[in-house]
Amino acid sequence: MSKNTEDLKQVVDQAIAEQKVPHVKLKKMGPNDVDVDKLTKPSKETRQEYWGKGLTYFAIGLIIVLVVSIIGFVGAHGLATFFNDHVNIFHFLTSTDWDPGDGKNHVGAAAMIVTSFSVTLLAALVATPFAIAVALFMTEYTSKKDAQFLQSVMELLVGIPSVVYGFLGLTVIVPVIRNIFGGTGFGILAATLVLFVMVLPTITSLTVDALKAVPKHFRQASAALGATHWQTIYKVVLRVATPRILTAIIFGMARAFGEALAVQMVIGNAVLMPYNLVSPSATLTSQLTSQMGNTVMGTLPNNALWSLALLLLIMSLVFNFLVRLVGKKGQK
Amino acid sequence: MNAKSRDKLATIIIHILVAIVVLILAGILGNILITGVPHLSWHFLTSEASSYKAGGGVRDQLFNSLYLLVLTTIISLPIALGAAIYLSEYAKDNWITSLIRTTIEILSSLPSIVVGLFGYLLFVVQFGFGFSIISGALALTFFNLPILTSNIEQAIQGVPQAQREAGLALGLSNWKTIRGIVLPAALPGILTGLILSAGRIFGEAAALIYTAGQSGSTVDYSNWNPFSPTSFLNVMRPAETLAVHIWKVNTEGIISDATIVSAATSALLVIVVILFNLGARYLGNKLYQKLTAAK
């Protein structure tokens, strides 16, 4: 112990002895005198801060006002159907009789609701296996370079305007369906196929994120236990990523549900309860798109359309809520 | 079936599905470009659209699309920038902030047709702007704001915290630090986000049908007075964009060459979007290199 302290003393003494102050070159450089008064007074910085904060608060405030007013305006017009025109909500949701021009007993949106949900669910159902396969391929099966390439193609696909998808659906898918199944070719099947392509990149890229978020050591641990590549993927990677993959699917469904023009171009636009996948029908969005211009503001037919818009808005809130719910579950 | 053959089967299935997707993608891009590009002539790009006979072009639609893009960007960039700065620099980690984030998520998940109809209600009807470029630009701003805000926020958050501390430790205000140090460092990311969102704006139609309108008025490209009704710069005139044009000629149009016009317009749209994509990447990299250049 004493030897140790001796050694230490020597080391420190030597270090302190080396603390010779080198030649001082600081002639003009040196601290400013402290102006104590300035320390308690607002300065230019305080004002900058005030303005900067103000501007950003204003911007965020604007967005909040915007969202609130969208919900408010659409809500007010959408509810007018029920409060001013006294349409029965239950009737609105369950009747398939859509002819608002004929009065309040002909405002039934069930056909459109069913069609909207059908195309959304079917598109997600078809797209999900493909999306998961592509995502697995990108993260588990191929080189970074190939994955990068697929990724950029997917991004490009997201960037293609929806009318272009609609146009392709109209000129490629509808004729093919017409040839195979007869009829007009318009209908849920055509809409499903168009939406499938549109939601595929959305679901895929979110699934890729989900798979990438699974820690590497999970895979290594599983492989070390002798699991095959697929067992590792199926039992470990996909299990762990499930909540986020679900989120990806919900995002895809939200996109499908809200898509207007591409669907409107291939669905056939006849407000009829779809009896099969190739009969012309109408979704909430397609009906809004094609009819809003044909009604007069404030009349029942117009208000009825706003009710459809409100329904869309509510569904988008529901999708939002679902994403959160699944996300929270996933965290536990 | 044992684990090994299961593994093999899964690999095969995955490869088949991927192959199908690649084929679909190639088919889509190929179809658009092959059917459209041959009709993309100088004449097509520079002549007026025809309302009933074949042989029309998309000059006005092209200009309207670009003009709306520019206006929308001018309106939405400052707001998105402000909101993004608020979220990344000023927002405290509390329930108000998470409520604000939820609000922005809601806006981003709203169907664009709903945003368009709101624009119709507020600007076209309530404010009496009618079907006009300004109504369209405002509707597109709503549509654009959430995604642009979150892109910019990400870019800003990518700037190391040490940079902010450096600025603050020198006695700079938060605001000056953000403006002078954080934003320049985030510029590549911000620009990439801006260009990508520009691609979205350029192709958007649903939000425009009931705001910017589905028809054009006679436009005089030599009239530089933005208040004159025939001026190409007039923001109160109705304006059909390329994307709306495709929709219009396919659903309500009567021109005989609708398919050709839409194919060519589609190709034009897709090419522009590709250019935006590549441009965003190129510019982002370039700027990034310039900022961190070891000259």
Place this chain on the structure above:
Amino acid sequence: MEVINKPSYIKTFDSDEIALSTKDLSVLYGGTVQKLFDASLQFKKNTITALIGASGSGKSTFLRSLNRMNDRVATINGEIIFHGLDVNKSNINVYELRKNIGMVFQRPNPFPKSIRENIVYALKANGMNDKNELDQIVEESLRAAALWDEVKDKLDKSALALSGGQQQRLCIARALAVKPEILLLDEPASALDPVSTSKLEDTLKQLRSKYTMIMVTHNMQQASRISDYTAFFHLGHVIEYNTTAEIFTNPKGKITEDYIQGSFG
């Protein structure tokens, strides 16, 4: 088991020698996690004081509280006395305060701008526009940071092209250009190689003639090489504060002794 929160020895100075002092300074993170307990320290003018202690001992937290850099993430109670004023009050203009109490960080953090711009940026923001004056300050502060000879020919090149050690000295020059009275250094050499570290230490030794410096360090040798006084932190408490020579060769507290023995061992 020794009572950890009882200081063994706390050095004090005459009031006219003190550049900065704290009284019962406590720091709470997130309203619940206390990182610093009642730290009362006095820092003598024109000296280098080293703050030592294990990770999580609260020394960095203490340092960052002195120029109010922790305001956004933590609640800071107690007094920080600077020129007779408690600068931990809410009415204090923190921007002016930081101009008088500069800071250099653990990792070099030059702005992605030119070397010159790094130094003049804050000055310009303060409204200084005279080109000659700015040039002069650039030269003087780079000289003071012992960097001038190495960079005088490339002042308009990107600061990011400099080596880590040069970047750190640039950060010191940048801090000096604002002409602070006190310089806070948060492990300024931890990311540097031995040669750069030694240059940095020489620089700091020179600066002592004009500035008061408070430096967090993990490196005991460094603390003994350049500091006049040393404060030892342990689990958020200041255990011992004395001249560096005393602390290292004749520590009063058992924990201090153990820590120093262990660190030199």
